Amino acid sequence: MVEYKASMTNEEVNDLPLTAFGGDIVVVDSDDQREAADYLSSQKLVGFDTESRATFVKGVHNTISLVQLSGPDRAYLFRVNICPLSPEVVKVLQSRSIVKVGLAISDDINRLRTVNPSLYPHGFVDLQSIVGRFGIKELGLKKISAIVLGSRISKAQRLSNWNAVNLTEAQRVYAATDAWVCREIYQSLMTAEKEGYTTVSVDEQGAVETVEERPARTDGRKRRRFRRRRKRDDSE
Numbered sequence: 723m724v725e726y727k728a729s730m731t732n733e734e735v736n737d738l739p740l741t742a743f744g745g746d747i748v749v750v751d752s753d754d755q756r757e758a759a760d761y762l763s764s765q766k767l768v769g770f771d772t773e774s775r776a777t778f779v780k781g782v783h784n785t786i787s788l789v790q791l792s793g794p795d796r797a798y799l800f801r802v803n804i805c806p807l808s809p810e811v812v813k814v815l816q817s818r819s820i821v822k823v824g825l826a827i828s829d830d831i832n833r834l835r836t837v838n839p840s841l842y843p844h845g846f847v848d849l850q851s852i853v854g855r856f857g858i859k860e861l862g863l864k865k866i867s868a869i870v871l872g873s874r875i876s877k878a879q880r881l882s883n884w885n886a887v888n889l890t891e892a893q894r895v896y897a898a899t900d901a902w903v904c905r906e907i908y909q910s911l912m913t914a915e916k917e918g919y920t921t922v923s924v925d926e927q928g929a930v931e932t933v934e935e936r937p938a939r940t941d942g943r944k945r946r947r948f949r950r951r952r953k954r955d956d957s958e
Contacts, residue, residue, distance in 0.1 A: 724910075724919040727869050728859045735865060741873035743898040745795040749889060751804045758791075758798040759810030762820070765793045769905030770824035770846070772834065773897055776881040786833045787884035790901035791822070797898035802837050803885055818844045823908040824901070825849045825863045849907060856911060857921025863900065870907045875899055 750758055762768055769792040775784045789800040789807065791814070800807055807815075814820055824830065827848050835841050850861050853870075860866055867875050879896035889897075 723917070724914040726856050726858055726914075726919060726921045728857050728921060730860065730865050730868050735868045735874055738868055738872060738874040741867075741871070741875060741899075741903075742895050743792065743797055743902040745792075745797060745898075745902070747797050747799065747894050747898045749799045749801065749894065751801040753805060753808060755800070755808040755811050758800070759808065759814060761793065761796055762791055762798065762811070762814045763817075765820060767821045767823065767905055767909060768793060768814070769797075769901035769903065770822040770827065770830075771897070771901040771904065772830040773884040774833070775883060775885045785836060786830070788889075788897055789834065790897050792898060792901040792905060794902075794905070797902055799889070799894060799897050801889075802834075807838050807841075812838060812841055815841060815843045816845075821845055821847055821908075823847045823849060823904045825866070825904055826861075847908060849904060852908075852911065856914065856919060863903065866907060867903050870910050871903070875903055 748758065769790070771790045772786045773788040773790070774786050785803070787801070787803040789802055791798050791800070791811075800811065815822065822843075822845055824846065825848065827846055831843055831846065834843075849863075849866060853860070853866055858866065858869055860869060864875055864877055867873060876896065876899075879890075879893050882890075882893055882896075884893070886893075
């Protein structure tokens with residue numbers, strides 16, 4: 723049975739091993755996007771993210787520079803500041819049968835539609851909308867990844883120049899990882915939902931509450947069992 727913490731401190735996250743996408747990373751900056759569309763169309767589950775050039779003026783948001791779509795072994799980075807998404811890729815984003823998973827995606831989709839006004843996306847899942855079902859209180863990708871996957875992702879390139887003439891290797895890996903890890907988190911959560919999971923949280927008095935979720939009964943409802951105990955003193 724999988725065990726999830728409700729939250730993690732920065733120190734706990736930093737103690738975890740660093741992970742990054744290790745598959746093929748393909749940068750797309752031309753109209754010919756057939757290879758990307760063919761690969762993505764063959765997937766049932768795709769990780770999604772976007773990057774925009776950083777702005778340091780309150781209330782000002784730059785348009786999207788990059789759209790990332792990742793399968794298990796290949797990630798495509800679409801440089802939409804150079805070339806718009808092709809109709810074939812737009813079809814993937816509009817497909818109801820291909821699940822696209824991201825984090826806090828409403829703003830991403832709204833800004834994406836400014837560069838592709840004809841886009842009407844379907845089949846998107848926002849991790850922030852489902853992690854609460856598993857007792858997870860964190861909403862940031864780095865901590866959700868730490869809780870669900872037991873690994874740490876780097877956010878060092880977040881404020882880099884995504885409109886640069888050439889993306890650095892570090893930028894490519896960062897962008898691919900952010901999309902891929904959303905896919906991995908979702909897949910892990912869906913597996914846990916079928917097989918059962920436990921969530922653990924600690925209140926201000928040091929009491930530990932464990933909530934055990936078991937696979938659904940025949941009537942479709944989940945079995946829940948609560949256990950509450952005092953947090954042990956470190957000296958014990």
